[in-house]
Amino acid sequence: MGPAGSGKSTYCATMAEHFKALNRRCYIVNLDPAAEDFKYPVTADVRDLIQLDDVMEDHELHFGPNGGLIFCMEYVIKNLTWLQENLEAGEDDYFIFDCPGQIELYNHLPVMRQLTEALQSWDFRVCGVFLVDSQFLGESSKFVSGVLSSLSCMINLEIPHISIMTKIDLLPKKSKKKIKEYLDPDMLSMAETMNHHSAKYNKLTEMICQLIDDYSMVRFLAFDQSDEDSINIVLQNIDMALQYGEDLEVQVKDFETDEQE
Numbered sequence: 001m002g003p004a005g006s007g008k009s010t011y012c013a014t015m016a017e018h019f020k021a022l023n024r025r026c027y028i029v030n031l032d033p034a035a036e037d038f039k040y041p042v043t044a045d046v047r048d049l050i051q052l053d054d055v056m057e058d059h060e061l062h063f064g065p066n067g068g069l070i071f072c073m074e075y076v077i078k079n080l081t082w083l084q085e086n087l088e089a090g091e092d093d094y095f096i097f098d099c100p101g102q103i104e105l106y107n108h109l110p111v112m113r114q115l116t117e118a119l120q121s122w123d124f125r126v127c128g129v130f131l132v133d134s135q136f137l138g139e140s141s142k143f144v145s146g147v148l149s150s151l152s153c154m155i156n157l158e159i160p161h162i163s164i165m166t167k168i169d170l171l172p173k174k175s176k177k178k179i180k181e182y183l184d185p186d187m188l189s190m191a192e193t194m195n196h197h198s199a200k201y202n203k204l205t206e207m208i209c210q211l212i213d214d215y216s217m218v219r220f221l222a223f224d225q226s227d228e229d230s231i232n233i234v235l236q237n238i239d240m241a242l243q244y245g246e247d248l249e250v251q252v253k254d255f256e257t258d259e260q261e
């Protein structure tokens, strides 16, 4: 998930390659009814169910691109059997859902939550991965704004949640250093750098930063698609959030115990 153009589809393509190199299976589902072409193999495509263009061209519905997208996602929720039929999952299968970028889907509409609840009811473990373009995080105020959008998504979905800064490979060396400060941010000194003219707003900024700091609510991981280690760290964090592989260990232990008996 994440704002338009934050790199969601590119993340899916990078992960598809990475999984291949690890010899691990991974299936990617396109949930964006407006998507056009893909740089990854698509296991299931929401456009087989509904397409944004068709909705926008419908003379009775009269939707623009954003209203049309919401209509499409509500249609998906009304037709969840389509999704379930397309997710014939084996044990330990790993799916990535490439989601649309409109932020309203995550922070106040119920559709994405309904979707994650459906996946959980089908016995999937679900982790939210929220992407923000690192090029927009280089200033304290923009960083706090990125944290808040990730946070509102996390609170709305109530699932394990990982926040990622994308396009690190595009940053000049100097900005890369600066971005590192944002991976483990000192929110209070950040608040000081954002002083406004109005004391009232300064206090508000301070309190927002304090809140983020007190609860360590959002920590970003850097995602550099040109750096294998950075991809690995992101994947490990998601695996941990999903408790991926824990059952495998249990099965091995059970097997050993059986043999001893």
Ligand SMILES: Nc1nc2c(ncn2[C@@H]2O[C@H](COP(=O)(O)OP(=O)(O)OP(=O)(O)O)[C@@H](O)[C@H]2O)c(=O)[nH]1
Binding pocket: 002, 003, 004, 005, 006, 007, 008, 009, 010, 011, 032, 099, 100, 101, 102, 166, 167, 168, 169, 170, 223, 224, 225
């Ligand atoms: N260099 C570089 N370019 C990236 C990276 N991630 C995305 N891009 C580029 O950024 C643009 C948008 O990336 P997408 O992956 O399409 O973004 P998206 O979030 O799927 O966009 P929407 O689906 O339209 O919301 C494309 O031109 C990508 O090639 C990255 O990590 N590094």
Ligand SMILES: [Mg+2]
Binding pocket: 008, 009, 010, 032, 035, 098
């Ligand atoms: Mg996309």
